[in-house]
Amino acid sequence: MSTVTTGAPDALPPGWPTTQAEATAVQDELRGRVVLDEPGPVPGEPLIVVGVDVAYDDERDAVAAAAVALDATTLDVVEQATAVGRVAFPYVPGLLAFREIPTVLAALDRLGVTPGLVVCDGYGLAHPRRFGLAAHLGVLTGLPTIGVAKNPFTFRYAPPGPRRGDTSPLLDGDEEVGRALRTQDGVKPVFVSVGHRVSLDHALGHTLRLARDFRLPQSTRAADALCREALRATSG
DNA sequence: GCGACAG
DNA sequence: ATCTTGTCGC
Secondary structure (H helix, E strand, C coil): CEEECCCCCCCCCCCCCCCHHHHHHHHHHHHHHCCCCCCCCCCCCCCEEEEEEEEEECCCCEEEEEEEEEECCCCCEEEEEEEEEECCCCCCCCCHHHHHHHHHHHHHHCCCCCCCEEEEECCCCCCCCCCCHHHHHHHHHCCCEEEEECCCCCCEECCCCCCCCCEEEEEECCEEEEEEECCCCCCCCEEEEEEECCCHHHHHHHHHHHCCCCCCCHHHHHHHHHHHHHHHHHCC
């Protein structure tokens, strides 16, 4: 297993929006490029899964991202990379991607392996304009992506059954935008939605396998720990 | 108008 | 996300 760490902060992608109006316009333009008709990698088959996450120090205007590649069969870490930068956008519900993606892209670029699936901390299709973080990252990278969120955001759901693997629809009105998934007996569900080039069934299958030992996918846990560590290494 | 609101 | 001690449990 190898680790790559950042040197200098990274430039924003060209044309990165500054205002909320610009950001929603970008979402409305890019959402047409999301691919929803591919099943994506099959759960249980050999796969490199990459978890991404971001940590902030708003005081110092600093952000650190981590990308951790796991063997989906063993959940062992294969490779990991981090990137640090400056906060590119304020936190606005519905516009999370503009805050997280620039540094996440930098971390992904430093990874030597090609991800077979990227697991994001947040939502994909389950989004006010159907273009959450995971969908956005998928369109920008072309990689299969899914979103696994810890909270239901603005959506409704009936509690899934009490056992690991039980699910219930995540609803925006009448529309199913994802699924609440119980990953361990008796724990709070996580909220899974499609990002890019992965079906909902496969997204659920991958999430359940990645959450073999804990409520959250191992990819998310590993990326969370690493980006916090990278942030500490930057500031204190 | 008010409250809710991924991370 | 982040601020934060002790505490209950495996």
